[in-house]
Amino acid sequence: xxxxxxxxxxxxxxxxxxxxxxxxxxxxxxxxxxxxxxxxxxxxxxxxxxxxxxxxxxxxxxxxxxxxxxxxxxxxxxxxxxxxxxxxxxxxxxxxxxxxxxxxxxxxxxxxxxxxxxxxxxxxxxxxxxxxxxxxxxxxxxxxxxxxxxxxxxxxxxxxxxxxxxxxx
Amino acid sequence: xxxxxxxxxxxxxxxxxxxxxxxxxxxxxxxxxxxxxxxxxxxxxxxxxxxxxxxxxxxxxxxxxxxxxxxxxxxxxxxxxxxxxxxxxxxxxxxxxxxxxxxxxxxxxxxxxxxxxxxxxxxxxxxxxxxxxxxxxxxxxxxxxxxxxxxxxxxxxxxxxxxxxxxxxxxxxxxxxxxxxxxxxxxxxxxxxxxxxxxxxxxxxx
Numbered sequence: 001x002x003x004x005x006x007x008x009x010x011x012x013x014x015x016x017x018x019x020x021x022x023x024x025x026x027x028x029x030x031x032x033x034x035x036x037x038x039x040x041x042x043x044x045x046x047x048x049x050x051x052x053x054x055x056x057x058x059x060x061x062x063x064x065x066x067x068x069x070x071x072x073x074x075x076x077x078x079x080x081x082x083x084x085x086x087x088x089x090x091x092x093x094x095x096x097x098x099x100x101x102x103x104x105x106x107x108x109x110x111x112x113x114x115x116x117x118x119x120x121x122x123x124x125x126x127x128x129x130x131x132x133x134x135x136x137x138x139x140x141x142x143x144x145x146x147x148x149x150x151x152x153x154x155x156x157x158x159x160x161x162x163x164x165x166x167x168x169x
Numbered sequence: 170x171x172x173x174x175x176x177x178x179x180x181x182x183x184x185x186x187x188x189x190x191x192x193x194x195x196x197x198x199x200x201x202x203x204x205x206x207x208x209x210x211x212x213x214x215x216x217x218x219x220x221x222x223x224x225x226x227x228x229x230x231x232x233x234x235x236x237x238x239x240x241x242x243x244x245x246x247x248x249x250x251x252x253x254x255x256x257x258x259x260x261x262x263x264x265x266x267x268x269x270x271x272x273x274x275x276x277x278x279x280x281x282x283x284x285x286x287x288x289x290x291x292x293x294x295x296x297x298x299x300x301x302x303x304x305x306x307x308x309x310x311x312x313x314x315x316x317x318x319x320x321x322x323x324x325x326x327x328x329x330x331x332x333x334x335x336x337x338x339x340x341x342x343x344x345x346x347x348x349x350x351x352x353x354x355x356x357x358x359x360x361x362x363x364x365x366x367x368x369x370x371x372x373x374x375x
Binding site: 086092116117119120121122124128129 | 301302303308310315316317318319320324325326328329332333335337338339340341342343346347
């Protein structure tokens, strides 16, 4: 583990019974550590997604074990698999139904670019219909790669100006 | 695989219009479209071919006539043998074929798939909708004149089209399709682009 983040660490010698932080840091800390995924499992990547949730890889270590099959309760859509043109409007509608703030991970070659499916039936990258935060390479990616993407997404969220976004929304 | 040697004579005696079809495996027949159902029913009820293995069609390309041939594969669960039946569609522009759903309920989805991919209408089918592509899709993708990359069209949902400003595009083939070439050594047989003169960055030369 790295050194403690001085922005959010409580130092009792200095602060007594008061914790001082920035609103952004506090909000992002909360969002980071309970990022509930929406498992958009569409092909074989979904098998690796399931493996990353199981005991060996245990995505719970990063606070993202609560797979929500309702978009209303999810924060991060993990598009795991080939998105066909028939499925594409459905994926976008589910994304629209998620409450903000929301993020998207494109898991694997197909979700990122259409992968090997250069054909009439396959959407050539899910970023054509939803904004993607993190892309994962691999066909399918290993669970470690998904965990790495989650950590990268958490790093990204740490830098967001959440309070001003909340106030302007 | 055991082969039912008597079936050829049995069928041609019953149906003089059924002619033997070139085949490398099981016995096969060409029949006129109008007689296809009668032959199928005879095979099912009198010859023991009780199981419809597969139902599909062939597009011989836009230049050929007859252009479309519907193919049925039957299996006998008592004799453990196969038989194949083929019938040409009379029309090349509006191909039709009688539906086998009255004989095998399982023909339902096979015929929907054949309609979806090749545009053959099965008369008498109870619910002939597309099964793989969405209902409003304007093309029949397995026809020979349809490019593998696809043709641009709208997504199935107008709301989403308006929101994302995107639709179906022709997939970037970038020198593909990427297929293996038979031959030795294995390193030469690896799947690779057939035309590497162009890719995503360099335009295809005319």
